[in-house]
Structures are given as structure tokens and as C-alpha cells.
Amino acid sequence: MRNARLAVVASVWQVVYGVVHVWWAVDAPQGLARESYFPGGWLPVGIAVVAFAGCGSVAVGAARGLRPAGRYAVAGLNALAGIALCAYSFLFPVMLASILFEDVTADTVTRLLASGSGAVGGVLCLALAARERRAAARACASCGRVHGRSPEHRDERSPAWAYAGAYLAVAGYLARMAVWLDAAIADTWPSAASRANGISVPAMVVFLGLMGLAGTLLPLALAHHWGRVWPAWLGPLAGRPVPRWLVLGPGLFMGGSLAAYFGVAGMSAWARGDIDGPFLTLLLELGGYTLWGIGLLVASASYFTLTKPPCPQHAVGGNGHQRRNSSRSLA
Known part of the structure; x- marks a missing residue:
């Protein structure tokens, strides 16, 4: 209804x-x-x-x-x-x-x-x-899971397609950074436009560092177990659940922004001829950003499912079933 x-x-x-x-x-x-x-x-x-x-x-x-x-x-x-x-x-x-x-x-x-x-x-x-x-799928009305087929807790392994999305994002990031590396070797970084806008080199280095985290640590955390449960080497935090939106929020935001801005706007502008430049450079830059965003969204979908709170209805049902069995055995 x-x-x-x-x-x-x-x-x-x-x-x-x-x-x-x-x-x-x-x-x-x-x-x-x-x-x-x-x-x-x-x-x-x-x-x-x-x-x-x-x-x-x-x-x-x-x-x-x-x-x-x-x-x-x-x-x-x-x-x-x-x-x-x-x-x-x-x-x-x-x-x-x-x-x-x-x-x-x-x-x-x-x-x-x-x-x-x-x-x-x-x-x-x-x-x-x-x-x-x-x-x-006759999913649970309380949590949206299909009990018996959907993951029930964050300790379960990510599906293969989540790993594929995560490593696709890393590949897209590396493709984009290949363009930056070429510019750095040719001594054309920072660009003339960046210098004209007064952007400092230290600020751009910090930006590149954050890009590196978003292109490697973030997608891997979305797929691997240590992105859902703090690893053992973190001492007091070891074994505790990672706050869900600490990883999922950036994954969705970055994934959606990159896929929309570069995948939709950038690719459309390139197809219309509004962007000029060497074919390989544009392919690595726009294509890299696009794959990066799509990969993050794919991995985020898995992370969203794996980190759902436990289903209270399913837990209560299990306890009630156990209690009924216990009563029968005592009788």
C-alpha cells in the first residue's frame, strides 16, 4: 500500500x-x-x-x-x-x-x-x-535483507564485484595520476592557469595527498574487512566497528561527484568538441576520473549492505524460536 x-x-x-x-x-x-x-x-x-x-x-x-x-x-x-x-x-x-x-x-x-x-x-x-x-525478493520489511542470502553483519566477506569496483577505482586514479606525472616530468606542473590564480605549491601538494588517499585508501577500505572493523595494530580500537559513514560518506560523495562531473559533463563536452587536447591525455584524465567514480560507487553499494545495523526482527525471531524449542524439550 x-x-x-x-x-x-x-x-x-x-x-x-x-x-x-x-x-x-x-x-x-x-x-x-x-x-x-x-x-x-x-x-x-x-x-x-x-x-x-x-x-x-x-x-x-x-x-x-x-x-x-x-x-x-x-x-x-x-x-x-x-x-x-x-x-x-x-x-x-x-x-x-x-x-x-x-x-x-x-x-x-x-x-x-x-x-x-x-x-x-x-x-x-x-x-x-x-x-x-x-x-x-521477499526481503525483510524491517531491514531490507533477504535473510539467508544477504550478509547479516560486517564481518562477512565482500562479494567479488565489490573488490572489482574498488580496484577499478584505484586503476582510474592511477590513470589520472599518469597525466600528472607526465606534466611533472615535463616541468609543466603547476600549470600556468594555477600559477595565475595564485594557488600555492604547498596547497597543491596537500591536495594531491588527499587525492592519493581518496584514490587508494578509500576504495580499498570500502572492499576490505579492515575498512569495516578496525585492524589489530590499532590497539584500543582493534576489533571495534569502523563508523559507517566515516567510509561510506566519502565513498558516495566522491564517487557520485567524479562520475557526474567527469563521466557525464566531461565526456559530453569532449564528445561535442568543447575540450581540446591530445587524445591519450584526455582519455587518461577524463576516463580515469570516470572509472574512479564508478568504482567507488560500486564498492560503496557493497559497503552499504555489509554495514547495515543488525535486524532486530530477525534477532527476536531467532530468540523466540530457541525459547519455543527449549520449552518443548522441558515438556
């Missing part, structure tokens, strides 16, 4: 978003600035139609009682629409931050509302996708 209510709200949201973009595609207001790096016109309308189909399928499926295979299909459709909307509207955080430093005009507000509406619509689709997947 909760899925159905959320689906109705999400469907209405997608309709409004789509109608506004139909109006803009047919008769765009004079001087309307672009809300996305992607082309406007009918593209957001098409995404809105897919999003409406996904959200509407959840509402219809809730009324008719879809089978698990149908729920998986609906979850996939909503995930696709949610990713498309979020990718199209990924400039929303940038626009939101820019109002702190720029004059707020009617055009700024319009772009902010349009991009924000797309981002909210994408999140609604992703939320419905997650709920439908849980329903299809």
Missing part, C-alpha cells in the same frame, strides 16, 4: 515535469538558459514518459498483485528512469551552490527549479525501484 501511494505521487510529479518540458520544447521562453549539459528539447520529455511508465507500473502492479518476475521488470524500468533523470539533472547541486556567489535572477530560479524537479523525480523512481526489488 505504501508503494502504491508513493507511486501515485511520483506519477503526478513526472506528469508535471513532462508537461513543462513539452511546453519548452514547443515554445521555449525567450532567453531560457539550459538546465543540463545534455540537449534540451524533447530529450527530457522522453525521459519523463519512461519515468511515468515506471511509476505508473508500480501503482498498477500494487493493485493487481504482480509476481516476482514482474516486480523485477518494474524495478528495472524505474531504475533506468531514475538514473536517466538524475544524470540529466546532475547540475542541480552546482546551481544550488552558485546562488551563494551569483546574483539571483528569474532565469536562475527557473533553471534551479527545473533541474531540482528532475533530480527529485529521479530519486522517486530510484526509491520505487528499491522497494519493488525488495518486494520481488
